[in-house]
Amino acid sequence: MNDPDRHNAENQNLVAACGLYCGACGIYIATQANDTHKILQYAMLLKQSYEETLCDGCAAERKSLYCSKMCTFIDCKKSKAVDLCADCNEFPCQALLEFKSKMPHRIEIIESQYRMKETGVENWLVEMKQHFSCPQCNTVNSAYHLTCRKCGNMPSCNFVLEHDHEIRQYLSE
Ligand code: SF4
Ligand code: SF4
Ligand SMILES: [Zn+2]
Numbered sequence: 001m002n003d004p005d006r007h008n009a010e011n012q013n014l015v016a017a018c019g020l021y022c023g024a025c026g027i028y029i030a031t032q033a034n035d036t037h038k039i040l041q042y043a044m045l046l047k048q049s050y051e052e053t054l055c056d057g058c059a060a061e062r063k064s065l066y067c068s069k070m071c072t073f074i075d076c077k078k079s080k081a082v083d084l085c086a087d088c089n090e091f092p093c094q095a096l097l098e099f100k101s102k103m104p105h106r107i108e109i110i111e112s113q114y115r116m117k118e119t120g121v122e123n124w125l126v127e128m129k130q131h132f133s134c135p136q137c138n139t140v141n142s143a144y145h146l147t148c149r150k151c152g153n154m155p156s157c158n159f160v161l162e163h164d165h166e167i168r169q170y171l172s173e
Pocket of ligand 3: 134135136137138139148149150151152153
């Protein structure tokens with residue numbers, strides 16, 4: 001298929017080892033938009049340099065230091081010889097469940113792993129792009145954009161619509 005949207009959505013770098021969709025990560029979005037102000041904010045929050053913060057996705061060469069340092073899932077999957085956690089006989093393991101419970105943008109990582117196994121990674125990427133896209137203008141938003149970062153539509157996407165309560169509670173803490 002030659003649809004450029006579909007091609008972008010199928011960027012395999014955006015499949016995070018844990019089951020997150022990197023296309024909806026605030027750091028990824030800021031990097032791709034060359035949003036220097038936001039990148040600096042993330043750099044300060046994560047206590048790393050501007051350069052170390054830039055990210056093109058979990059499987060990309062340029063990856064945010066924070067995710068490279070803290071992620072245990074890539075090595076774990078290698079040691080279990082699985083491409084997807086859903087193929088592991090410990091799935092969903094305690095480490096994944098704990099990771100999921102800490103922040104609302106991780107709420108769907110277990111079902112995402114099941115979905116990748118069921119429909120294939122490429123289809124899942126297309127679905128995720130849709131899931132995080134603004135219903136008005138199609139801009140991909142992060143879980144923490146309650147309103148669309150481009151047109152201001154609320155909710156910014158289906159993910160935010162479904163998890164509005166958890167996201168608002170987390171942002172108010
Ligand atoms: S910072 Fe982490 S979650 Fe965000 S795009 Fe990079 S690897 Fe993915
Ligand atoms: S599900 Fe299996 S491969 Fe994935 S992180 Fe847990 S133990 Fe490792
Ligand atoms: Zn919009």
